[in-house]
Amino acid sequence: MAEEKELQAAEAENAVESQPAVYTPEDFGFTGSYIHGLDAKGRMIIPAPFRKALGEKFVVCPSEDMKNIALYPYANWMARRDKYVKLCQKMSSIRQIFDFFTKYSYVQCEMDLQGRLLLPVALRGHYLKDSKEVDVSGAYDCIVICDSEKARMEAEMFHVNFPDVLSIMDEAQKLL
Secondary structure (H helix, E strand, O other): OOHHHHHHHHHHHHHHHOOOOOOOHHHHOOEEEEEEOOOOOOOOEOOHHHHHOOOOEEEEEOOOOOOOOOOOHHHHHHHHHHHHHHHHHOOOOHHHHHHHHHHOOEEOOOOOOOOOEEEOOOHHHHHHHOOOOEEEEEOOEEEOOOOOHHHHHHHHHHHOOOOOOOHHHHHHOOOO
């Protein structure tokens, strides 16, 4: 009797594993890259595929590497903020990074009815300078905005820095 129950449990587990996974767009996070203009007022269009996941109100702040602008849904921004708070408690030098991050973080941001975002002047001046065209890219838990020419150069450098991606991925697989 016990063996029969174990066999049924194993069969049920195998049946679940053999069924294809069902994914929703939210499972993928923010993905894709789009080029958009930046108008004279500093407004840009948020790509339609990003709008729902971003939410009605969101945060505009520096990207993780502090080299670009990022848009975060509240929950994702709070997770990043909480990480900085914990790191500040362990390493005092992180405080300056956290202060910079919060100085340039704007909460309660939203799109207009046309899906445009007015980028804060301080962020535009610091990260985009005189850009007229921006690259709006998914970065899993956020959206990253940078000058389109900078994005093009970074894409070219990717192939210089990683000429044999498959070899690197093979090595990484060995670590799993």
